[in-house]
Amino acid sequence: GAGVSQSPSNKVTEKGKDVELRCDPISGHTALYWYRQRLGQGLEFLIYFQGNSAPDKSGLPSDRFSAERTGESVSTLTIQRTQQEDSAVYLCASSFQPGSSYEQYFGPGTRLTVT
């Protein structure tokens, strides 16, 4: 079956522009997570969705970052007025339900480069 997909795979943008990153989770997965992976570092949690609501947004680094999820499926992470420090790989993961009894399946990520 299809895994988690993300688009675009690569995005180069100029400083100050807005970008949208898309995540298509595994069908039927209710929980969806966004993480950020900076070069040479581990993954940092950004936001978690249960259905279409986001009970935990604690990892969003600034108000330039926002995310939404519609139809308990696709999620979009938006970064406004991008800065060079936003350059990273943005990873999306989904699981059947929240909770550690359910494996998080990761997509391949979107590599964002802000010039």
Add this chain to the structure above:
Amino acid sequence: QQQVKQSPQSLIVQKGGISIINCAYENTAFDYFPWYQQFPGKGPALLIAIRPDVSEKKEGRFTISFNKSAKQFSLHIMDSQPGDSATYFCAASHGGTASKLTFGTGTRLQVTL
């Protein structure tokens, strides 16, 4: 504040050798400790995971050792193979957080012939 510390940053092991990666955590509320394997250009994939009620878990060539009192856990890869060459991340979570994962910084493993 980094809640999960991982070492070493990189590791070179000969084929057939044992690869050992260590992690230490600070948050005593963590109750789930997975290891992820990541190949270049791919997302991380769950390799093996442990809960603190056991001290060791083995799956094939991969073993997690867990020391609750020391707040440390480690991954051992026995009979390391070139195909094991990847980046490995330890992580931790607790039930009250819907299992958002806190990751270590990663270990790049290279298994040489």
